[in-house]
Amino acid sequence: MQEAWWKRSTVYQIYPKSFHDTKGTGMGDIQGIIEKLDYLKELGVDMVWLTPIYQSPQQDNGYDISDYYRVVPAYGTMEDLERLISELHDRDMKLMMDIVINHTSTDHEWFRQATSSIDNPYRDYYIWRDPREGAEPNNWVSKFGGSAWSLEDHTNQYYLHLFDKTQADLNWENEKVREELFQMMNFWADKGLDGLRLDVINLVSKAQSFPDDHDAPDGQYGKEYYTDGPRIHEFMHQMNQAVFAPHDLVTVGEMSSTSLAACQQYTKPDAEELDMTFNFHHLKVDYENGKKWTDGRLEFIKLKQILSDWQVGMQEVGGWNALFWCNHDQPRIVSRFGNEGPYWKESAKMLASVLHMMQGTPYIYQGEEIGMTDPKFTKLEDYKDVETHNAYMALRETGMAEEQVLRIIQLRSRDNSRTPMQWNDTENAGFTDGKPWLKVASNYQDINVEKALRDENSIFYHYQKLIRLRKEYAIITHGDYEPLCMDDERIFCYERRWNGEKLLVVANFFGEEAEFSYPKAQTAKAEILLSNYQDSPSEYRQIKLRPYEAVIYHSKV
Incomplete structure (x- = not known):
């Protein structure tokens, strides 16, 4: 049996909004990505993963899609995207697109139709429940804080949203929903993309009784009733047969609060579901009592145990790990588990070496390869992330002092990874000629691509060597x-x-x-x-x- 090409490959994640701006708008764009493809080719990566570029009101930076078939005009046009695919293929690189199919924006036409009347056929595209004694249908909470239900005044029913209230969960029990989503995904596959990253895909199957949750750790009520739910493997196999297999797409599923056993099933070859999975257990080892918005310290033994358990466990069934330290939702790893001071370079290289020699497909998040750090914002108004602002309010409501809340946000905010890519030491780090949508980290004159490329001992060249070793030594695979x-x-x-x-x-x-x-x-x-x-x-x-x-x-x- 021929070895899958992606087993010796390395993926580079791009957050388009923060990568490179060619129009002076302060937001990155598709043309900016095209201009930097030779840089990525020099690094040696095989595939580029783009976070969502579909039409969106940007309440959650594109993970709230209002039209799956259109590109955000600020990023460019469909023709720009088609050119990006072509330019990548010309350089023997591939494109992975991010798709969000657990929920849509409440601005999506499906949701607009669904709210027009209870009898509208689109009503059943989402999850609705009557009030219970004048309150929410159950006690489930949103992953962004607060109730997972919002009341729609026109029809006087609640809709489910596991994330922001503008992100309404789709009803995967409805076969028409699945058919529409598969059709849409095939539309993009026909454009010539090579892979799909599936956002929070293990949440699409919910327990249909929607019971109250009385035994959830840390008040995360509902999680056990929608995580790796009752029909999830059925849905994944359907999607594989309808979309992935016909187009020979490489697939990676983002798995929220998943288990090793579930991911073994998702990725073992005879299951015909997904090629690999992201899990986040190794990035919760500095959460105090399992809670994100704390200033806990790294539990090192626990980190080793989790990474090793997943290595051994996935190998046992022929499954496959997506290897990563960083992404658009995580703080910068050199700030988190490394050293921003005298051992900045050594610690960044160490973290890369430990991860890249494991079995799996490594994912590099933009700027990781030059050792970008958290920006250390000191004011709430510097943060744009909806989850961060929700956390700030929730922590302040507990009576926590402002200074401590800001320190915790400085450690945990998703905006830590979303600051603009640092290309050079000119104004705004060469990211834009305009005003950046998010502030640039203040250390861009010391940490930037141009400087890294001039230093033969830089973090960049260490990553380049790790990527090359994976291709040269089959033992790594x-x-x-x-x-x-x-x-x-x-x-x-x-x-x-x-x-x-x-x-x-x-x-x-x-x-x-x-x-x-x-x-x-x-x-x-x-x-x-x-x-x-x-x-x-x-x-x-x-x-x-x-x-x-x-x-x-x-x-x-």
């Missing part, structure tokens, strides 16, 4: 994963073995020296494929690892 030193409180270490070869990854996750002792009685000398220090030892029986030092060893077994 196929090797078994064995975690080592799981109780060590400073060192992340694992081995990969395949076809008479061994990879050993040893990384110091912290800013002090750490002692590493190889726990096996085997030869402990190897070729160094990559290190973030220039003089790491080739003998690894006993090593004193410097701050954030990471070494990738390769040997014959």
Whole structure:
């Protein structure tokens, strides 16, 4: 059986609004992406993932779609998008588009029709319930805070929205809804795109009894009744047969609060559902008591355990992981688990090395490859994100001091990753000639693409080498994963073995020296494929690892 091309590939995520502006509007555009394709080709990525570019009122930056068949005019035209696909293919790169089919904007024509009367055929495209004793139909809460139900005054019924009130959940129990969505996805596949990223796709099947939830951790009521729901695998297989398989699309599902068992089922080849999944458990290890809007510290042992469990578990069934530290919803990883100070470069490279040598398909989020950091905004008005503003209000209502709330938002806001891409040291980091829609991080004169390309020891070139290693060494794709030193409180270490070869990854996750002792009685000398220090030892029986030092060893077994 031929190996799937995407198993040795690396994907680069672009947030179009913040990537590159060619029109002076302060927002990025499709032409701006086209102008930077040679940069991405130099980095070595195989596929570009675009977050949504469809018509939208932008209440949630495009994840609230009002017309699936039109491009946001601020980004460009359909012709611009078709040219982007062509230009990518000319460079032997591919395009993955982001699709949001759990919900639509309340500005969508379907929802407008649905609210016109209870008898309208589009009414059943969404999820409606009568008031219960003058209040919401149940106690489910939105992932953006508050109730998951909003009252529609004209018809005096509540509609479900697991996210913002302007994002109404679609009724996947209605076969016509599924047919319309599959038809729309085939429209885009026919344009020549190569893959789809499916937003919160594991939430589309809800328990139809819509019961109250009395046993939810941290007050996240309803989650167990819509996460990996009763018909989810049926729906995924239908979508695969109707859209993915006929077009040979590579697919990745964003899985909210999912389980390893569910993702094994989504991605095992004979299930014919998805190629790979994003899960977020490893990015909740600094949430205090599981709550996002806190200033918790990294639980390092827990991080190692989660990543290792998913490596081993997915391998057991032939499933596949999407590997990532960063995306448009997460703070910058070098600010979060690394070091923004004297070990900025070393820590960014270490984090990349640990992730990229695992089994799966790596995803790089724009700016990650040059070590972009959180912007450290100090005022609420600097943030544009709806979730951030909701969190601010909720935290203040608990009586928390303004200073502490702002510190927590500074750590957790989704806007941390959405600041404009830093291309050079000119005004606005070369992102725009206008006023940026979101402030540029203040360190753009020190951290930018032009500077990274001039420095042969930069983070950029480290990422470039990791991408190249995945193509050159089949063991990275196929090797078994064995975690080592799981109780060590400073060192992340694992081995990969395949076809008479061994990879050993040893990384110091912290800013002090750490002692590493190889726990096996085997030869402990190897070729160094990559290190973030220039003089790491080739003998690894006993090593004193410097701050954030990471070494990738390769040997014959």
